[in-house]
Amino acid sequence: MAKTDVLSLAILGTLAEQPLHGYQIRKLLGAELGPFRALSYGSLYPCLRRMMAEGLLTVEGEDDDARGNSRRSRIAYSVTDAGKARLSEELASASAHSWDDDTFDVRFSMFGKTDHATRLRILEGRRTRLAERLEEVSTSMRRQRDRYDAYTEELQRHGLEQVEHEVAWLDQLIENERSATRGKNQPSASADNN
């Protein structure tokens, strides 16, 4: 039931570390997924509400954090047990749309909160998806050769290249993850300077 949307997932992940205010969540998420995707209050606050209603979050009592700040009408949210359960459940599950860009990014950024097997599964799922896309696009390009002008083709070529680049990245990550099997289950996303 209740398909958790990407935003909820991201919030769950951010709050897993420590309780935060809506304002802080926004800043963190904005920086995390980059100025790539900002996030408006118009979607954030309503989402927090929904999650409260679902029992995934609670508001903390307004305890200070010793930095000598005073308290206003600020609300620190934290994840309930139900929320934690939902998070791991959602990370582990691999539904059809799980490999879309946004979803993958959010999941990936939470790798530190999962186990080796889940990480591997997510990486491989994404890799498969991209490989499919690659296949589709290049077949389509071959089929439609000369139906587009040089610039459009160049654009397609570049798009393909970007996807290929991501596939290579994933391969590297998968290899790292695999070789870590014998070692520890620790985050080892260094990958030199490839």
Place this chain on the structure above:
Amino acid sequence: MAKTDVLSLAILGTLAEQPLHGYQIRKLLGAELGPFRALSYGSLYPCLRRMMAEGLLTVEGEDDDARGNSRRSRIAYSVTDAGKARLSEELASASAHSWDDDTFDVRFSMFGKTDHATRLRILEGRRTRLAERLEEVSTSMRRQRDRYDAYTEELQRHGLEQVEHEVAWLDQLIENERSATRGKNQPSASADNN
């Protein structure tokens, strides 16, 4: 007035070549920008209507195209003079949001319909925009070092890499475009096999 949205722009470009039905437009655009961005009828047909109302498009009489097809309730749209004017106007103009991904892609795919100067301006605008983004993100990453775990940092690193890759691509295109100044104003988007 009337800020032309990306979809209208894309339609204008597609129809510049030849008159097409809504159905065909969708197929072409879907293949052009890839299965990356499909396009639903729910947005296409209303948009065609709007464009008709604005006088940018007309419907052709149902002449056959000699492939022996019969005619149903199919509507072939083509661009009016006003539409053509709008297209070049819009290609030439460089408003603030012109360098967003979608907009750039659409503009780029229409390079064959513009002149050298416009192409160069669009490429350089996009390059500048990406360079800014690059700068922002890497500063933000340096500033926030250790505020994110290894995986999140890896994700950011990869994002950065993708943008860098696109910048390199643009540089190549700009160079090609520049060196073509002495030659002809022809599309020369070959770029070997970089």
Place this chain on the structure above:
DNA sequence: TTCGTCATGTAATGGGTTACATGATTAC
């Protein structure tokens, strides 16, 4: 005759951004 594709369209729905409204607190 039935299935796939061509072909057009609308209504419901969903999700998000923008703009607005409000106010406390901190740094200068």
Place this chain on the structure above:
DNA sequence: GTAATCATGTAACCCATTACATGACGAA
């Protein structure tokens, strides 16, 4: 004191997808 930032929230709006409704044509 005043500007910037912290902080929360709502309402209006925009725009796109999804699902639906309809139907002709070509090929198996």
